[in-house]
Structure formats: structure tokens, C-alpha cells
Amino acid sequence: MRYWTPNQIPLFLLATPVLTVLLASGVQILQEPSITLKTLIPGSKSEYRAFARTLAASQVILAVLAITNYHVQIITRISSGSPVWYWWVAGCLADKKRQGRGVAIVIFMVMYSGIQGGLFASFLPPA
Numbered sequence: 001m002r003y004w005t006p007n008q009i010p011l012f013l014l015a016t017p018v019l020t021v022l023l024a025s026g027v028q029i030l031q032e033p034s035i036t037l038k039t040l041i042p043g044s045k046s047e048y049r050a051f052a053r054t055l056a057a058s059q060v061i062l063a064v065l066a067i068t069n070y071h072v073q074i075i076t077r078i079s080s081g082s083p084v085w086y087w088w089v090a091g092c093l094a095d096k097k098r099q100g101r102g103v104a105i106v107i108f109m110v111m112y113s114g115i116q117g118g119l120f121a122s123f124l125p126p127a
Contacts, residue, residue, distance in 0.1 A: 003069075003070070003071065003072070008072070011071070011072050012072055014073065014076070015066070015072045015073060015075050017108060017112065018075055018076050018079050018112075019063050019066065019067065019072075019075060021079075021085050021088075021089075021105060022059055022060070022063040022075070022079055022082065023060060023064075024088075025056070025059070025084055025085040025088035025089070026056045026057070026060035026063065026084055026085070027056075027060060028088065029052055029053065029055075029056035029084055029087070029088060030053055030056045030057060030060065033048070033052040033053055033056070035091065036052070036087050036088050036090075036091030052084065052087070055082070055083060056084045058082075059082045062075075062078065062079075062082065063075070066078070076112075089102050089105050089106065090102075092105070093106070
């Protein structure tokens with residue numbers, strides 16, 4: 001928690017949307033993986049649910065560790081290696097009730113990648 005200093009507030013603000021998606025998708029798939037898997041895998045079997053829960057648990061642990069133990073600015077790069085939130089967003093896009101949320105996340109991620117690319121090119125965090 002020594003990393004929690006006022007001069008790190010901008011980095012936490014940059015990482016907050018990614019952390020929110022990682023935590024929300026991870027917790028939801030931990031609680032009920034078939035919500036997302038039923039739209040992506042026909043006849044979601046128990047081994048798929050166990051696999052999804054395992055990946056979701058590792059994603060939640062990663063997000064919590066990013067908040068508490070290491071430089072939060074790297075979460076935007078590390079998060080791209082976790083398939084759970086991609087499945088969750090795809091499930092949101094496939095579900096009529098959650099489609100607006102999925103579209104908003106996709107639009108945000110496209111915009112955020114442009115911002116992050118600009119920051120990287122200027123040698124600014126999260127570079």
C-alpha cells in the first residue's frame with residue numbers, strides 16, 4: 001500500500017475503467033459462468049464452467065493485486081491477456097438486455113487504445 005500516494009492518483013484514474021471491467025466480469029462469471037457461456041458455447045458443460053471460473057478467479061486476483069501491490073499502470077497491458085472479460089463483453093453483445101453495456105465497453109476500449117497509444121508515443125504513463 002506504499003504505492004497509494006497522491007501523485008499516483010492520475011495512474012489510478014487511467015486504470016479505473018479497466019479495473020472495473022476486470023472486476024465486474026470476473027465476479028459475474030465466478031458467480032454464474034453460464035450467463036456468458038450459454039451465448040458462446042452451445043450446451044455449456046460443467047468442465048467449461050469450471051474452466052471459466054478458474055480463469056475468472058485468476059482475473060479477479062490480478063485486478064486486486066494491481067490495486068494493492070504493484071504499479072497499477074501496467075494493468076491496462078496485462079488485462080489484454082485475460083480472456084474472461086472478452087467473453088463477458090461478447091456475452092453482453094449477444095444478449096439483448098445487456099447489449100448497450102457491451103457496445104459502450106467496446107467504444108470505450110477503442111477510444112482508450114487511441115489515448116493510450118498517444119500517451120505511449122509521448123513517453124507518458126501508462127508508457
